[in-house]
């Protein structure tokens with residue numbers, strides 16, 4: 001069997017695609033990478049929240065899934081919209097890496113908890129809002145681009161540190177630059193953070209679908225991400241909305257913590273629900289409903305007006 005894998009060409013995207021290739025090789029499935037440029041790779045001068053993130057890093061890959069020039073598309077799970085078009089679906093989620101965010105700097109003594117004042121570069125509305133909430137002494141500057149671009153801006157003095165997902169930093173071998181691991185209790189990660197998702201069109205032959213899924217899907221991660229993504233979907237959030245959620249599989253149950261935060265960091269709502277893995281999506285939906293009823297609808301409204 002031979003699988004054509006569509007991927008963006010950033011170093012992190014290539015790492016993810018090659019990781020999938022390795023998993024496929026275990027059963028003698030050969031594969032090739034098809035590099036695809038997306039709009040998100042081209043537009044580098046505007047903030048993601050302003051462009052409107054729907055499909056920004058996925059549209060061109062999805063076009064090729066439909067035309068059949070690729071069999072599967074590989075994404076960071078957290079970059080995938082919460083609702084996919086009806087003819088496409090996620091057929092696998094890989095086992096999650098550590099999910100937390102990290103402070104990255106050339107100065108290893110920097111810490112967010114120490115009260116030191118310094119400047120952090122990030123373009124994530126979730127991270128900006130959480131910094132305003134938990135670390136009001138920190139100055140935030142907007143910073144887009146892939147990891148390598150951001151590190152160059154860090155070295156050029158645009159900021160003292162970056163706030164990034166551990167998963168990407170580790171996969172790019174920048175562990176030496178980690179000044180601090182942030183606690184998930186405060187800096188709850190974005191939905192899907194740390195997992196690689198495989199997307200396919202409903203025209204993919206069933207034998208390919210079954211083989212790819214059996215070699216790459218991690219069931220506990222899949223159940224957790226289903227809960228998180230159902231939560232995000234109910235809030236109609238893309239990755240530019242400061243919504244966060246983390247599900248963990250413990251014993252016989254899934255524990256889902258999710259919330260949302262106003263852009264200025266003033267209002268934050270966070271709640272944990274527990275339920276059976278077989279009803280992961282219901283759990284995400286119910287948690288979202290509960291937060292909407294507790295003032296989340298007003299926070300969302302203010303976010304939408306501001307973005």
Ligand SMILES: NCc1[nH]cc(CCC(=O)O)c1CC(=O)O
Nearest residue numbers: 076079164165167168193194195
């Ligand atoms: N939004 C960009 C993005 N998409 C996935 C990762 C990191 C790896 C992952 O969580 O899958 C990153 C960078 C970051 O947020 O630091």
